[in-house]
Amino acid sequence: MSLKIAITPEKNNGKRISITGSLDSNTAPELQTRIDAEINGSVSTTIIDFRNLDFLSSAGLRVIFKTKKVMDNCNGKFLLVNLQPQIKKVFEIIKALDGMNVFKDQEEMDDYLTAMQNKVKEAE
Amino acid sequence: MISRPLNRQTLIVQNKISDRDKLHEFLIEYVESHDIPGDTYNDLRLVIEEAFTNIINHAYTDNKSHTVTVELNNTESAIVITFTDTGIEFDPLTDCGELDEKADHGEGGMGMHIIKSLTDSQEYHRINQHNVFTVTKLYTKKNRTPE
Helix, strand or coil: CCCEEEEEHHHHHHEEEEEEECCCCHHHHHHHHHHHHHHCCCEEEEEEEEEEEECCCHHHHHHHHHHHCCCCCCCCHHHHHCCHHHHHHHHHCCHHHHHHHEECCCCHHHHHHHHHHHHHHCCC | CCCCCCCCCEEEEEECCHHHHHHHHHHHHHHHCCCHHHHHHHHHHHHHHHHHHHHHCCCCCCCCCCEEEEEEEEEEEEEEEEECCCCCCCCCCHCCCCCCCCCCCCCCCCCHHHHHHHEEEEEEEEEECCCEEEEEEECCCCCCCCC
């Protein structure tokens, strides 16, 4: 099983990482390399899109957590969207969804981002 | 309970991560031929991935090629997976560490925690210089016809 990775720009200097296939011990290093090259302090929001991911192991989870740490350290946002049931189950097993921004779909995530932007505008 | 020998199938692979794909194909063929439901397959796939990765990462300290034997067996209500390797003594039930939820989930324990969560029992034995790790998962066969 292989992993396809697409990193695309999002609004306000964000990046979406769409992963397809299997994120496991065989493919996790590949994702880590791509993320190391593209996700840094200049990125305001990182979105991991799980829509087409059908398998996730602990090796893949470590890449996700490491990326969250990078975003947390630079006060960026880290969002997870479109988790399929079998993927969500893995997060739930290790009780890792607490403290994560998880959205069932694009619409729910857009609502969140709009609310966050309005909050920033109100503060200005 | 002694399982019928027909249900027992064995695959021997090398201790390299790319052989995980062979294990995956082995599991797919097994679940398809034994009416094992999809959600059970998803769980077993993850269990095999985590256990095999543990063996690769911990059982061997040299860079040589070694064999790992994986046996699948089932009864009407349980699937048993046995991993056997010839590496150094390594008990994954105690040597992987506990999952530390406050430690960013970064190291250790996570794979074993997943295995324990997705199976109903786990055993480790050191037998004749072999690590033998066995997990059992209860399940309900799909499309069961009334007896």
